[in-house]
Amino acid sequence: MxxxxxxxxxxxxxxxxxxxxxxxxxNASQDxxxxxxxxxxxxxxxxxxxxxxxxxxxxxxALAGSxxxxxxxxxxxxxxxxxxxxxxxxxxxxxxxxQVDNSTAELESAARTLKSRATVPGTAWAIDxxxxxxxxxxxxxxxxxxxxxxxxxxxxLGSGMATLKRSAGAFKTFVSGGDAIFSQVQGxxxxxxxxxxxxxSDGSPAFLTAGHCGVAAKQWSDSQNGQPIATVDQxxxxxxxxxxxxxxxxxxxxxxxxxxxxxGQTVQINQAADATVGQTVFRMGSTxxxxxxxxxxxxxxxxxxxxxxxxxxxxxTGLIQTNxxxxxxxxxxxxxxxxxxxxxxxxxxxxxxxSGGETFFQPVTAALQATGATLGDGGNGAGGQAGAxxQAGAxxQAGAxxQxGAxxQAGAxAGDEAGAxxQAGAxxGSGTGDQAGGDQxxxxxxxxxxxxxxxxxxxxGAxAGDExGAxxGSSSATGSH
Numbered sequence: 001m002x003x004x005x006x007x008x009x010x011x012x013x014x015x016x017x018x019x020x021x022x023x024x025x026x027n028a029s030q031d032x033x034x035x036x037x038x039x040x041x042x043x044x045x046x047x048x049x050x051x052x053x054x055x056x057x058x059x060x061x062a063l064a065g066s067x068x069x070x071x072x073x074x075x076x077x078x079x080x081x082x083x084x085x086x087x088x089x090x091x092x093x094x095x096x097x098x099q100v101d102n103s104t105a106e107l108e109s110a111a112r113t114l115k116s117r118a119t120v121p122g123t124a125w126a127i128d129x130x131x132x133x134x135x136x137x138x139x140x141x142x143x144x145x146x147x148x149x150x151x152x153x154x155x156x157l158g159s160g161m162a163t164l165k166r167s168a169g170a171f172k173t174f175v176s177g178g179d180a181i182f183s184q185v186q187g188x189x190x191x192x193x194x195x196x197x198x199x200x201s202d203g204s205p206a207f208l209t210a211g212h213c214g215v216a217a218k219q220w221s222d223s224q225n226g227q228p229i230a231t232v233d234q235x236x237x238x239x240x241x242x243x244x245x246x247x248x249x250x251x252x253x254x255x256x257x258x259x260x261x262x263x264g265q266t267v268q269i270n271q272a273a274d275a276t277v278g279q280t281v282f283r284m285g286s287t288x289x290x291x292x293x294x295x296x297x298x299x300x301x302x303x304x305x306x307x308x309x310x311x312x313x314x315x316x317t318g319l320i321q322t323n324x325x326x327x328x329x330x331x332x333x334x335x336x337x338x339x340x341x342x343x344x345x346x347x348x349x350x351x352x353x354x355s356g357g358e359t360f361f362q363p364v365t366a367a368l369q370a371t372g373a374t375l376g377d378g379g380n381g382a383g384g385q386a387g388a389x390x391q392a393g394a395x396x397q398a399g400a401x402x403q404x405g406a407x408x409q410a411g412a413x414a415g416d417e418a419g420a421x422x423q424a425g426a427x428x429g430s431g432t433g434d435q436a437g438g439d440q441x442x443x444x445x446x447x448x449x450x451x452x453x454x455x456x457x458x459x460x461g462a463x464a465g466d467e468x469g470a471x472x473g474s475s476s477a478t479g480s481h
Contacts, residue, residue, distance in 0.1 A: 040074040041094030045279040046339050048075040052276055055093055061104045062086040065129030068278035069096070070294075075276075078129055100132040102161060110134045110157050111301070118153040120146045121305040121313050122171050124358065125162075126297025126321045129277050134162040135297065137358055139170045139350050141305070169350030169357050171304055173212045173242075173331055181209070182224045183217030189224055190217045193332035195345040196269065196364065197255040198245070200233065201372035205255040206247040208367050210332040210345055211237030212307075214244025229253075234371050238304070238314035242347040243367035257376040272364045272375055273341025275320045281343055283324045283335050288353045293324035302360050304348060319360040320344050325353035335361045342375065 043051065048068045052075055056063060063086070064078035077090045078100040090097050107127045111134055114125050122139040136154050138147065154164040183190045192213035200206040207230070214235030219228035228249065235244040248255065257269055275281070275295045282292045300321040306312030320335070326349055335344035344361030351357015368374065 040072075040076075040091075040096035042073045043068075043075055043094070044073070044339070045070065045276065046273060046337060046341060048073075049274050049276040049279065051075050051093060051095060052077070053274060055090060055095060059086055059089060063090070064100050064102060064104050064107070064132060065127060066095070066276070067129045068276045070278060070280065072096075076129075078132055102132050106161070107132075107134055110161050113157060114153060114162075115301065118150045119303055119313060119315060120150055121303050122146075123150055124171060124300060124302040124321070124360070126300035128297055131163070133160070136162055136164045137167050138164065139167045141170050167350045167358055168355055169352065171302060171348060171350050171358075172328075173210070173304060173307075173348040181220045181222060181230075182226070183220050183228075184225075185217050191224075192216075192220070193330075193346075195243075195332055195334055196342050196375065197257055198368070198371075198373040198375055199255075200245065200247055204247050204251050205253045206230075206233065206245055206373060207255065208345060208364070208371070208373070209244050209246060210347060210362065211235050211242040211244050212347075213332055214246065220246060236370065238316045240316075241318050241366060241370065242316050242362045243345060243370070245367075245371040245373055268340070269336070269342050269375065270340040271342070272368055273337055273343050274365055275343050275361075275363065279337065281322060281324060281335050281337055283322075283326060283330070283346065283359070284333055287327045287330050288325065291325050291353060293322050295320060295322050296358075297321035300360055302348065316347065316360075318363065318366060319347055320363055322359050322361065323356065324359050325351060325356055326359045327352045 041051075045068055052066045052068075055066065055077060062079070062083060064080055066075060066077040068074075069076050075095045076098055077095045078098050079086050079090065080103045081099045081101065087097050087099075111125060111127065114134065114136060118136070120138075120142055122141040123136065125134055125136040127133075128135045134157070136150065138150050142150060151164060154162045181192055181194055183192075190213070192209055195208040195210070197205070197207050214232040215237050218232050220230045220232075221228050230246045230248045233245045233247045236242065237244075275298060277295050277298060279295050280292055281295055282290060284290050298320060299317070300319045301315065301317045302319060304314040304316065306314045320343065322335070324335070326333075326346060331346050331348070333346040334342065335346065336342055342364045344363055345367065347360045347362050349357055349359035351359075364375075
């Protein structure tokens, strides 16, 4: 495997340079923390996430969730009314405190009720600390008796405990995406995307990607009809997560902790980061390019329609929920923060980047813990190469760190979801760096803008700014993942 192919795993966060450039214009959450008391510290999102983790560890279930109020740059923690000791401790730590009615135990009990009574394909739920309720989402496939069942369950929990909303699309794993990796299976090619380069527990070079990709195929190549270069070591889907650890077959593979930002730029990924509700995050994928939004829920449960049983449900728990758009072709891609934190791997969701929707991501921290892998390459990363702040003049907006982006960030090509023309042109679709170059990075104020018309170019699709640049990426994919 050529050394340049080590960058395969980094394209997923390739737009970090773009993120830094566009961050001053990113849409920040405007949530207001009502009823706060005391003097709260002004915090960056990453610091707020750290403080939230510290308070959760110290105070446990005495807290009823927390979120980042980006308009005030404060961490807001929910405390059940009357617990003065917890209020004092949280305020002393620098958080803003909001008194709420529902405790963590009560909210978790409501989620268990939903699991037992409303596990219907096309539904999802997560605790929203901003409303202090469990928010249940039903997609467009939930109709008739199934809708009645979900609605009745939510009503039974009470309006103060849970709310129900509709999603225009259908929940599904997002197949295909960034710089592609491929596997040949019976019936055609499967196409997925790399998440982050890591070092496996035995010291060998590896990468993380979506679990439904690792379940779909064992061996993966960096070109559609090429020889395998990596083999799945562990895969989890469905169940408690959606992640795979895939080891490079060549133990001498250099898998740098850097991302291809396009135009010859690379940035490092420095750390794994836990998500915080309300924080701004960025997602990169070959189909739709760079988009940003906010984290809207943690520990989300999603009930996908089973891909193997028409009457079955693939339930995945422990996911991050966001309002960042995504489409078929973005699966397995990287979710990251402006300061270089690797947050998640694209799992699935509904909607598109025209109408919006809900998306779900596997937390990177949980995937690392489960697989025993560590971020980075033990020194083979970008070294002194510029971070996102350096590249785009964004001050302290650090680069994506050394969590290695998902270079071949293409989700599995799933039949009608990943048609040859739908994603990146009929030819040699998605390149290893072009998806984040040109128009995507230099576009200016709109972090959700895509390179107009370039997503589905024909032929080899290589143009600056094309989301499907010259490479092997998005050729016709006929698999189911």
